[in-house]
Amino acid sequence: MKRLKITDHHGWTPRKLRKQERKIKNAPLRQRVMAVRLVMEGSLGKEVASMVHVRRQTVSHYVSLFNEGGLELLLHRDVAPLREPFLTEEQQEEVKHLVLTTTPAELGWDIASAWNTKILQSYVHHRYGISISREALRKLLHRKGLSWTRPTYTLAKGDPDRQKNFERQMDLIKKRNRSGFRPVVHR
Numbered sequence: 001m002k003r004l005k006i007t008d009h010h011g012w013t014p015r016k017l018r019k020q021e022r023k024i025k026n027a028p029l030r031q032r033v034m035a036v037r038l039v040m041e042g043s044l045g046k047e048v049a050s051m052v053h054v055r056r057q058t059v060s061h062y063v064s065l066f067n068e069g070g071l072e073l074l075l076h077r078d079v080a081p082l083r084e085p086f087l088t089e090e091q092q093e094e095v096k097h098l099v100l101t102t103t104p105a106e107l108g109w110d111i112a113s114a115w116n117t118k119i120l121q122s123y124v125h126h127r128y129g130i131s132i133s134r135e136a137l138r139k140l141l142h143r144k145g146l147s148w149t150r151p152t153y154t155l156a157k158g159d160p161d162r163q164k165n166f167e168r169q170m171d172l173i174k175k176r177n178r179s180g181f182r183p184v185v186h187r
Helices: 014-023 027-040 045-052 056-075 089-101 117-128 134-143 160-178
Strands: none
Touching: 014 027, 027 045, 027 056, 045 056, 089 117, 089 134, 117 134
């Protein structure tokens, strides 16, 4: 097995690379610099691979990148092209507005009083002819600043005076528990 060699240091020493490692916040990029530094210090490729938890071929690739273009090429990462969103920006805004201002029951879409991803998924498929997963819808709504909440109900026949009295009693119990008072439980 051939030993990996750094053929062109590009002015970098192991000490300078170690300093550079500490500055890099991105763990995978820091790992690349560490691998090159360890090879520069004389470690075998398979030893370095074991230390930085990558394959030996990956370490070899890092060394060849460093030899070809120095630290700049080693740290350069091509970003994958972005996928087209399922819904256009206009459609996304329509869905957001729909969720904020209406209920499925109001539109005659469902008897539910609140939107959920299952109902919204069928609505989007019917309205735009686009099949989108429930998880993708959840992420879309989250990006638009919406979050899932459970609807709260108020009791129509509830007595407001009794409710206020109950809340006061609960506050007293909470205050007693904070002060170290513990109720005695008989078994």
